[in-house]
Amino acid sequence: MSKVTLRRKKIGKGRISLFLDIYPPVPNPDTGILTRKHYLRIYIFEKPRNELERLHNKETIELAETVRARRQLEVQSLRFGFLSNRMMNGDFIRFFEDQKERRTGSNLENWRMAIAYFKSFAGDKVLFPQLNETFSEEYADYLLSAPGIGRNSRPISRNTAVSYFAKYKATLKVAFKKGFIPVNLGEIIDSISVKDTHREFLFQDEIQQLVNTSCKSDVVKRASLFSILTGLRFSDINTLTWSELKGSAGNYSIQFLVDKTGSAEFLPISDQAYNLLGQPKEGKVFVGLKYHHVDTTLPEWIKEAGINKHVTFHCFRHTFATLQLLFGTDIVTLSKLLGHKDIKTTMIYVKIVDKLKRDASHRIKLTVEGDLVSKKYLRAE
Known part of the structure; x- marks a missing residue:
């Protein structure tokens, strides 16, 4: 049994x-190469010079120890996906191609193209431990961006995106x-809708x-308001623990372990977001939060608030992203806050904001004596 030790x-x-x-x-989860050292990409000061640096050292060491303890448990319980012999060297793309070979006729060609687009998004090798909800969501967004590959590089239609993503889901099952x-990701992740679905979000007054x-x-x-203020998904919020929350007033952050890379990441959060959490305790922050409970409670709350929209929990993440852009946050920063690996995924929100601006540009109209402004004022002299 491997032992996990924190070193400097x-x-x-x-x-x-x-x-x-x-x-x-x-x-290693990405290469399959036996690896002994796993760098967390965090540091402490060798000789802290002031109280701020001493506090930084204390909190960083606590985070590192949390990561070490979690790794040790994962090793002991064999829950770390790539420790499984089947997962360790398992290439999902090879598995995807094996599923393709079971098809015939025109369906075979459709599967071939589905794999080609998956490779254009993810590269030539994807290990099974890399597959999760976030990865799948970003792949769906990639297909919906209508990329073109091959000699013609013609954009794909929405129906084609639906078909390719369905084959990905079938392979996951x-x-x-x-x-x-x-876990059965093929059942958990949403399919791409045949119709161009509107990404619902809330305005600040709502x-x-x-x-x-x-x-x-x-x-x-x-939990809902926390998602609006941070952009975190339900799965991230549901698993959030008090040990992952760091800092003090004006400088709060969530320090967590990224499943794919194993590196420690920092997500700054506002004081308002932190205050929603209540008094610090141990274990999970949002005790008693269940998705089926959200499904039944949320619609009633939305209706009671007088909001005539179909709002799901994931809409709160869309709300965070859209309002950040409306308030002037640059696309690169937003992409990092959302945890997107590819900025193209974040560009979908830019399209939403552009449409809002276009709609707003038509709201101010002038009238002269009861009629729309005469065309003579609009003609170039």
């Missing part, structure tokens, strides 16, 4: 890098049945209506 290494400029020493070594992935409206579930209300 000087990296210059008075800083010390923290990393995990895993022995015996385990395969088979992978789950055969034990290559631990958010205020929610704030002012009572909800029969306090935890659902707090």
